[in-house]
Amino acid sequence: MKTWVTPGGVHPPENKHQSLTLPIGTLPIPEKLLIPLSQHIGTAAKPCVELGSAVLKGQKIAEAAGPVSVPMHAPTSGTISAIEHRPIAHSSGMLAPCIEITSDGKDQWQAHQGVADYKNASASTLLQAIAEAGIAGMGGAGFPSAVKLNPGHERPIHTLIVNATECEPYITADDSAIRERAAEIIEGIGILSQILGHPDNIMIGIEDNKPEAIEALEPHVQGSGISVRSFPTKYPSGGEKQLIYILTGQEIPSGGLPADIGMVCINIGTTYAIKRAIVDGEPLISRVTTMTGDACGINRNYETLIGTAVSHMLEHSQFNEERCSRLVMGGPMMGFSLTSAEVPIVKTTNCILAPSYQEIPDDEPAQPCIRCGLCAEACPVSLLPQQLFWYSQAEDYERLEAHNLFDCIECGACSYVCPSNIPLVQYYRHSKGEIQKARAEKVKSDHARQRFEFHQQRMEQAERDKEAKRAARREAAEQAKATAGAANNGAAKATAEGQSGDSAADIIAAAQARAAARKVSPEQQLAKFERSIAGAEMRLQMAEEKLTEADAQQTDEQKNILVAAVEAARQKLEQAKGRLAEHIKEHKGEQVD
Amino acid sequence: MIETIAQYPILAALIALVGLGILFGALLGFAAEKFKVEGDPIVEQIDELLPQTQCGQCGFPGCRPYAESIANGDAINKCPPGGQATINAIANLLDVPAPELDAEHGEEAEVRTVAYIREDECIGCTKCIQACPVDAILGAAKLMHTVIADECTGCDLCVEPCPVDCIDMLPVEETIKEWHWPAPPTTADIIASDLRPQL
Amino acid sequence: MAFKQITSPHAHASQNTGKVMQLVLWATLPGLLALTYHFGWGSLINVLLATATAVVAEALIVQMRGRSVSFYLRDYSAAVTAVLLGLALPPLAPWWVVVVGTLSSIVIAKHLYGGLGYNPFNPAMVGYVVLLISFPIQMTSWVTPLALLPEGVSHPGLIESLSIVFAGYSPADGVTGPTPLDSFKYSDGLLVEQIYSQNQLFSQAGIAGVGWEWVNLGFLAGGLVLLGSRIFTWHGPVAMLAAIAIMSALFWDGGSSDSPGSPLMHLFSGASMMGAFFILTDPVSSTVSNRGRLIYGALIGVLVYIIRAWGNYPDAVAFAVLLANFAAPFIDNYTLPRTYGHIDRRRATEKGEEEKSK
Numbered sequence A: 001m002k003t004w005v006t007p008g009g010v011h012p013p014e015n016k017h018q019s020l021t022l023p024i025g026t027l028p029i030p031e032k033l034l035i036p037l038s039q040h041i042g043t044a045a046k047p048c049v050e051l052g053s054a055v056l057k058g059q060k061i062a063e064a065a066g067p068v069s070v071p072m073h074a075p076t077s078g079t080i081s082a083i084e085h086r087p088i089a090h091s092s093g094m095l096a097p098c099i100e101i102t103s104d105g106k107d108q109w110q111a112h113q114g115v116a117d118y119k120n121a122s123a124s125t126l127l128q129a130i131a132e133a134g135i136a137g138m139g140g141a142g143f144p145s146a147v148k149l150n151p152g153h154e155r156p157i158h159t160l161i162v163n164a165t166e167c168e169p170y171i172t173a174d175d176s177a178i179r180e181r182a183a184e185i186i187e188g189i190g191i192l193s194q195i196l197g198h199p200d201n202i203m204i205g206i207e208d209n210k211p212e213a214i215e216a217l218e219p220h221v222q223g224s225g226i227s228v229r230s231f232p233t234k235y236p237s238g239g240e241k242q243l244i245y246i247l248t249g250q251e252i253p254s255g256g257l258p259a260d261i262g263m264v265c266i267n268i269g270t271t272y273a274i275k276r277a278i279v280d281g282e283p284l285i286s287r288v289t290t291m292t293g294d295a296c297g298i299n300r301n302y303e304t305l306i307g308t309a310v311s312h313m314l315e316h317s318q319f320n321e322e323r324c325s326r327l328v329m330g331g332p333m334m335g336f337s338l339t340s341a342e343v344p345i346v347k348t349t350n351c352i353l354a355p356s357y358q359e360i361p362d363d364e365p366a367q368p369c370i371r372c373g374l375c376a377e378a379c380p381v382s383l384l385p386q387q388l389f390w391y392s393q394a395e396d397y398e399r400l401e402a403h404n405l406f407d408c409i410e411c412g413a414c415s416y417v418c419p420s421n422i423p424l425v426q427y428y429r430h431s432k433g434e435i436q437k438a439r440a441e442k443v444k445s446d447h448a449r450q451r452f453e454f455h456q457q458r459m460e461q462a463e464r465d466k467e468a469k470r471a472a473r474r475e476a477a478e479q480a481k482a483t484a485g486a487a488n489n490g491a492a493k494a495t496a497e498g499q500s501g502d503s504a505a506d507i508i509a510a511a512q513a514r515a516a517a518r519k520v521s522p523e524q525q526l527a528k529f530e531r532s533i534a535g536a537e538m539r540l541q542m543a544e545e546k547l548t549e550a551d552a553q554q555t556d557e558q559k560n561i562l563v564a565a566v567e568a569a570r571q572k573l574e575q576a577k578g579r580l581a582e583h584i585k586e587h588k589g590e591q592v593d
Numbered sequence B: 001m002i003e004t005i006a007q008y009p010i011l012a013a014l015i016a017l018v019g020l021g022i023l024f025g026a027l028l029g030f031a032a033e034k035f036k037v038e039g040d041p042i043v044e045q046i047d048e049l050l051p052q053t054q055c056g057q058c059g060f061p062g063c064r065p066y067a068e069s070i071a072n073g074d075a076i077n078k079c080p081p082g083g084q085a086t087i088n089a090i091a092n093l094l095d096v097p098a099p100e101l102d103a104e105h106g107e108e109a110e111v112r113t114v115a116y117i118r119e120d121e122c123i124g125c126t127k128c129i130q131a132c133p134v135d136a137i138l139g140a141a142k143l144m145h146t147v148i149a150d151e152c153t154g155c156d157l158c159v160e161p162c163p164v165d166c167i168d169m170l171p172v173e174e175t176i177k178e179w180h181w182p183a184p185p186t187t188a189d190i191i192a193s194d195l196r197p198q199l
Numbered sequence C: 001m002a003f004k005q006i007t008s009p010h011a012h013a014s015q016n017t018g019k020v021m022q023l024v025l026w027a028t029l030p031g032l033l034a035l036t037y038h039f040g041w042g043s044l045i046n047v048l049l050a051t052a053t054a055v056v057a058e059a060l061i062v063q064m065r066g067r068s069v070s071f072y073l074r075d076y077s078a079a080v081t082a083v084l085l086g087l088a089l090p091p092l093a094p095w096w097v098v099v100v101g102t103l104s105s106i107v108i109a110k111h112l113y114g115g116l117g118y119n120p121f122n123p124a125m126v127g128y129v130v131l132l133i134s135f136p137i138q139m140t141s142w143v144t145p146l147a148l149l150p151e152g153v154s155h156p157g158l159i160e161s162l163s164i165v166f167a168g169y170s171p172a173d174g175v176t177g178p179t180p181l182d183s184f185k186y187s188d189g190l191l192v193e194q195i196y197s198q199n200q201l202f203s204q205a206g207i208a209g210v211g212w213e214w215v216n217l218g219f220l221a222g223g224l225v226l227l228g229s230r231i232f233t234w235h236g237p238v239a240m241l242a243a244i245a246i247m248s249a250l251f252w253d254g255g256s257s258d259s260p261g262s263p264l265m266h267l268f269s270g271a272s273m274m275g276a277f278f279i280l281t282d283p284v285s286s287t288v289s290n291r292g293r294l295i296y297g298a299l300i301g302v303l304v305y306i307i308r309a310w311g312n313y314p315d316a317v318a319f320a321v322l323l324a325n326f327a328a329p330f331i332d333n334y335t336l337p338r339t340y341g342h343i344d345r346r347r348a349t350e351k352g353e354e355e356k357s358k
């Protein structure tokens, strides 16, 4: 069957055989499991258990917060031992809210069952079950599956694409899952098809370097209307956009979703999770994760509980820290480095890579870009990485957007081929972050402008109202004007007399005050002292009031505190007065001038 | 006429040059007229670039008055909250060289700050509310006040008026969602790291 | 356990800039051999002298700029520039010509513009043009090819060549002579046929001048190797050669006395092949996209032909390349590739969001 060819792409060494020698294994249940509340795209889940409470395996421990969010479940039975910020698997090495479960070792399931008579259940029932099971895309991005599978009536789906490409080197999680669980996967795809109203085309896209997996799928797809499409191996074929183009020749519009062109693309691991959720009623609490790299004695796939610490995996894989050049979550092309092994496996973790220095040596220092264009030849979305790099360095964000920076999928093909070892992708990530930050700031400043304008209108209105009152009280007018003129003496006085200058004058005054404070102009100093005296007086007065009020009912101890407060306020007042006197003395000459 | 010109090559060259100059000048003028971009009035455009902190450090009661003043020829380097980035952007817009920030008006802050009221110390005097240019402070007389952090521009104007000094400007911490990769060390820096030792 | 924070991708291809440049150096070998065989030791001396000068100049400047010398020399870019300049210079040119040219290339055209990756003009060609304008006589006297040397005269030996280059001895009579392109330029009134039959340069040659065709074939071979190892794409060279071929076919004029020469003659003489595969493919100063390279290559081809046919200089690759360097940013602006998911190509200077409906 016809497949299309994407531009660019690279052929890094595959290194997949290492982890395929053994079948999918399991690890002993770790003592503690750490479940981050945000493992997906969207709002973080909200904890729904208390510290110290006992939970059963599969029990919900955090609720979805909002439509684009997924709940979290206990991967094993035990007690909640912490709900706090912990380091999670993230490039930044920063902390994020997590729930920690201390295992009781019994691994005791809560009562669960699948959707009754799911073959005849409505799409909404099934979607509900998928959402409840906490399923988010397991290929890497972690988009909540129930949202993805519900594109709405305006966007009827005619094509369902199941992504079994697994184009990243080293990773074999999907490959091994297909080999061992083909029947369940196909059942999962059947459920998806049912949810989407039986789309015309259902395709499984898979690279031709997985003949065993293709063979395992073949008998199960007979007569099911599902076609298995294999295509030549090339990185990155597994990106959603790339896969859709390879299989259908169509492109997702820039900034759009597959649903915009009537397609849904789901990772094959996710279909298995969906089958478990619908048929067996099991939420997503474990996944297949590849443990590979030369720094580990054992390379294989594990059915790993979500929340298992990476260090736990390493321990059971004969990890040799000496040999390990870096620790990567994900594959060698798009995975991110971990700064600590004490971070948990999450729903999107398909691989832990612990390469030796021979496999992935430390990066060489970057040389200047010679504009050789190898990067442009490798880019799967036809960007000009060398130009993006150039403008990133120059921080020319306008040009970056004109060069479609935001269509970069960060696949790393350009950095992979760059003979000058330039960390291109890091430049793009940085620039994207900066542009997004600038956009957010723009929104914020526009908002501030609106509020400022509103504030000014309000002040003007207040001023007009006051003006009207003033007109009514002609006698007071003279005096009022005089005080308004003296508005510089500080807001304190002005308010005390029941009027404030117009807002502009206020702001100017304050600004000048601050500017002057830096220059320490005597007048301003004076005003400041006066204000602080006014403040201290007010405080003293309040403290005394409190004390008199309190006298009747309160205990000695509390009274003592209040007395002390009065005393402190009095002292502060004295101090302020002292400083004022000093100041006046100092600047007497100047003031006369 | 032609002959005289032919006899004096210098004259010919001069005429040719002047002619060309006039021709291209006319062309440029025509193009400028024809392809003129109708945009926002310049004040709007400058105001768009200012950070809208409304702090008055520039010596104007808010960003817009300063924008108006720039449009009338004021210096463009008086806004510390915007810092060099804003100066560059305005310079770019007005097509003038970008000066350094005028230290007279303050220094560019490293991190964004927002005001935070130590609520147990607040006496409810409402002075900060009056000072806030964007109405980011909530509260009523004699009741404890609080800052809506999302609305606060970090302008600092409320700190000064507080009679009991209970307002702090706290740095805004970066969240994991806001984090992004720092720029890699530039090529020059990497080379600089193996700079030969300066003797 | 603490690990390093490193950005993806973690895997890298084994290619590096030094290796790329070395490969380019190796690929000039067939051309250099052909030059040496047909025109004597001169070119080899040029190349070695230029390389030595370039390496010293590069080291000094890098040192002056306070950078690591060994790090910069390892990229071999100075050597490539020097070798290309050395190959382009006439054999047996005086040593100071070579040195001045190389210094212009390395110091002025490269480092004064910011060093590798920042030079807007092809450094080797800047050096060449500086020389061509400053020392026209030295730059236009070319050695007679081996096959056409008069009876009893041979190319100077190595020692003799060295003394010609360094001590200013003049070569024996008959050792220098016109190039095929010169012959065409200065043979007014002769039909092409007549030139071919009367001028030994052509009558003893296959297609485009004794010796010259082999030199060009040598550079073609080297270029194809580079093309095969994907050092550059086919777009630039093919566009340039096609443009030369088309132009010369258009103005062939039936071989009349006005004809500037046949397509084959233009493709295989002068610096055509070297220009197409080694000069125009200099990535730094050329355009960035494949579509841009097509235009860039074609522009050079057309300019080469125009200058050869109607200009004052017999060969024109250097001028054509420099002129096209000027045009490169302009071409780039209009030749961005169409990105996945976009309806149309954008312009590099476009502002804001793209108009989605077109």
Ligand code: SF4
Pocket (backbone or CB within 6 Å): A368, A369, A370, A371, A372, A373, A374, A375, A376, A385, A386, A389, A414, A417, A418, A419, A420, A421, A422, A424
């Ligand atoms: S591959 Fe590297 S050196 Fe070559 S053009 Fe791209 S960024 Fe520059």
Ligand code: SF4
Pocket (backbone or CB within 6 Å): A378, A379, A380, A381, A382, A383, A384, A385, A407, A408, A409, A410, A411, A412, A413, A414, A415, A424, A425
């Ligand atoms: S990381 Fe971006 S620019 Fe580089 S090859 Fe991938 S899509 Fe293209």
Ligand code: SF4
Pocket (backbone or CB within 6 Å): B050, B051, B052, B053, B054, B055, B056, B057, B058, B059, B060, B061, B062, B063, B064, B066, B078, B079, B080, B081, B082
């Ligand atoms: S200094 Fe303050 S008020 Fe003035 S422009 Fe800058 S942010 Fe606005």
Ligand code: SF4
Pocket (backbone or CB within 6 Å): B114, B115, B131, B132, B133, B134, B135, B136, B137, B147, B151, B152, B153, B154, B155, B156, B157, B158, B159
């Ligand atoms: S709360 Fe204070 S710092 Fe924040 S905007 Fe209002 S006055 Fe400025």
